[in-house]
Amino acid sequence: MCGIVGVVSHSPVNQLIYDALLLLQHRGQDAAGIATNHGNTFSMYKANGLVRDVFRTRNMRSLPGNAGIGQVRYPTAGSSSEEEAQPFYVNAPFGIILAHNGNLTNWEQLKIELFKNDRRHINTASDSEVLLNVLAHEIQLATTGYSLDPSALFKAVSALHRRVRGSYAVVSQIAGYGLLAFRDPFGIRPLCIGFNEGEAGPEYIVASESVALEGLGFRFLRDVMPGEAIFIDMDGNLYNQQCADNPVLNPCAFEFVYLARPDSVIDGASVYHSRLKMGEYLAEKIHREISSGAIDVVMPIPDSSRPAAMELAHKLNLNYREGFIKNRYIGRTFIMPGQALRKKSVRQKLNAIGSEFKDKSVLLVDDSIVRGTTSREIVQMARESGAKRVIFASAAPPVQFPNVYGIDMPTRDELIAHGRSQEEVCREITADALVYQDLDALKRAISDVNPALRNFEASCFDGNYITGDISRDYLDRLEYARNHPKQQIEEGTKTQLNLNLARVD
Missing domain, CATH: 3.40.50.2020 (Rossmann fold)
Structure with a gap:
């Protein structure tokens, strides 16, 4: 469970994102991070702690730009290391930052595939970094030349849906192009869109809960549909497309029981x-x-x-x-x-x-x-x-x-x-x-x-796991990893070493 937000505006967004993260603080208290985009450059600051403790005036001044994303983190995969605070960044193609709410159930397999087949290195034990690299790889395959258009992004998200299993609500920023947001084909984790008609043109916000939109004066537009991708360019033009083959809305019941704020509306409820x-x-x-x-x-x-x-x-x-x-x-x-x-x-x-x-x-x-x-x-x-x-x-x-x-x-x-x-x-x-x-x-x-x-x-x-890929053996391995974290790290290091040797061979 994490809280994510992305904003495209015509004025600096650092304060907007900060305020949105305060409204989403209940979704994660382990770490907070903000990344902004100005021109083709990203600025980012993230650290462990509550939003109010992580960001100081000097940090906010170092986050210029009219578009960006943020996250409050509650660790469910990887560890609580500051290195795994989000957003994550890759410099190719184009330069992409990403924040993720959810948990991938096949991230370990994907990590091996990324190294052996896609030639991408994962530096942490975070499934969110794996997700970012899958997205980056698929965007690279979907684009030709040096330009990027919404159809290529939607093609990349469609390919991502075919590879990734689990739950994921995502906001990502592509340097100089705009904000890409998408939701897994089951719609397990919430994600919604807000709209504001600013003096210089339309402004958009995408966030985990509607309370983050309304608390900042944005008008709730709608929920992101399961499997749907949303792209908002730097001029405030919104594009959307269904990118999953068989999307079915299955929101998490525990969001309504405990996780979400009572003043939020999730999937119309x-x-x-x-x-x-x-x-x-x-x-x-x-x-x-x-x-x-x-x-x-x-x-x-x-x-x-x-x-x-x-x-x-x-x-x-x-x-x-x-x-x-x-x-x-x-x-x-x-x-x-x-x-x-x-x-x-x-x-x-x-x-x-x-x-x-x-x-x-x-x-x-x-x-x-x-x-x-x-x-x-x-x-x-x-x-x-x-x-x-x-x-x-x-x-x-x-x-x-x-x-x-x-x-x-x-x-x-x-x-x-x-x-x-x-x-x-x-x-x-x-x-x-x-x-x-x-x-x-x-x-x-x-x-x-x-x-x-x-x-x-x-x-x-x-005990009904709707993604269809959770077995008793999977749960046993998950339980073993949680109860033996040190040994799991050592085994992960050995696996990475074996991959390196295989690459040399």
């Missing part, structure tokens, strides 16, 4: 209203499973679960209270690398208001339960604050399977619901009762908001 519907359907299930009068008060775990908890309380005619206060200067624990760091930060992030818990039977509502670390700590905090009974409800179904499309859920052992019954999970988080949302209800909550959405990427709930 309001995230906020989808979460209200989740609360409505969860209330129906609680009404069936929990006896009347067993709950005194409903409380959300701030912030993502608040809409669902409010609607749930309304439907059950129960009191709604804010029992936990969030320290907004602590990062989101779900996207913090390392179990120890996540556990330590829970009590730094949340503080209980004791008077709201004392001698009450409390229903706590969270957006989801992934590893169970946060849930267990919160239940204990409620008990320490005087709650006589703690019921826990999840607005999402049990997370039982790894997500390979850009969310940090790569190992089965880390998922509390994997291999455990609902009763066992309840005991693990030390709650008195536990209620999960049904998967059909979750999908229906989103479809109720936009009836055109019928298919979803929901692999972390049902």
Whole structure:
């Protein structure tokens, strides 16, 4: 999960991109980067940290130009090394910079192909650098002479779709030509376009979420379709083409549950209203499973679960209270690398208001339960604050399977619901009762908001990997790599050495 943005304007874009990244900060807190294009020259600055910490006045002054891209990074492939902060750059053909949200499932195979067949060197363990080099190679094959036109770019994206597997929403800048953006044929990760009629002509922005458009005064135009490519030249002319053979929209259900901001609209569905519907359907299930009068008060775990908890309380005619206060200067624990760091930060992030818990039977509502670390700590905090009974409800179904499309859920052992019954999970988080949302209800909550959405990427709930290339062996290798990172690096070095020797032979 990352946040990406690209802008083509008639005035300097460094501040626009910076402000957009602030609006997308929830999508990644590991690193931030901006690259701008002036003439045929790129300027770029990127580093680990939050947007407000990475960029200083001197950095912003070094980013001239009327077009550019930016990213906030949350690492799901490679490492959290500053070298893997985005955007990435290649100087041929033309000069291309790229930022990527998602995760390629065949990047290791592509890396070998790029070296052996395409004669391209990959310098990091990032799948985004692989994606950039595939794009660069296909653009080189699609162009003749020294000029570049939209048809050649669309031909290159079509070839990329045939080679690449996984999830990818992309913004890229081609030096002196314009902004190229595209989305994978399943539309797993979100991407949308905004428009502004400036004094000097039309201006465009492409970003992960609509909140980044509207917060900067751009008018939401539409979502980028799955498999579609968008090219905006430096004069503000927009070209588009469907570049995939069989595109099918399957947006990630977890975007609506947790990842996206509630004030965003993704593929025509309001995230906020989808979460209200989740609360409505969860209330129906609680009404069936929990006896009347067993709950005194409903409380959300701030912030993502608040809409669902409010609607749930309304439907059950129960009191709604804010029992936990969030320290907004602590990062989101779900996207913090390392179990120890996540556990330590829970009590730094949340503080209980004791008077709201004392001698009450409390229903706590969270957006989801992934590893169970946060849930267990919160239940204990409620008990320490005087709650006589703690019921826990999840607005999402049990997370039982790894997500390979850009969310940090790569190992089965880390998922509390994997291999455990609902009763066992309840005991693990030390709650008195536990209620999960049904998967059909979750999908229906989103479809109720936009009836055109019928298919979803929901692999972390049902184990159905829609790209069709994920096997048990793949998941085993992914899990091994995560649990043995040092050995994986050494094996990767040996593979690169073998490739070098093969090239010499």
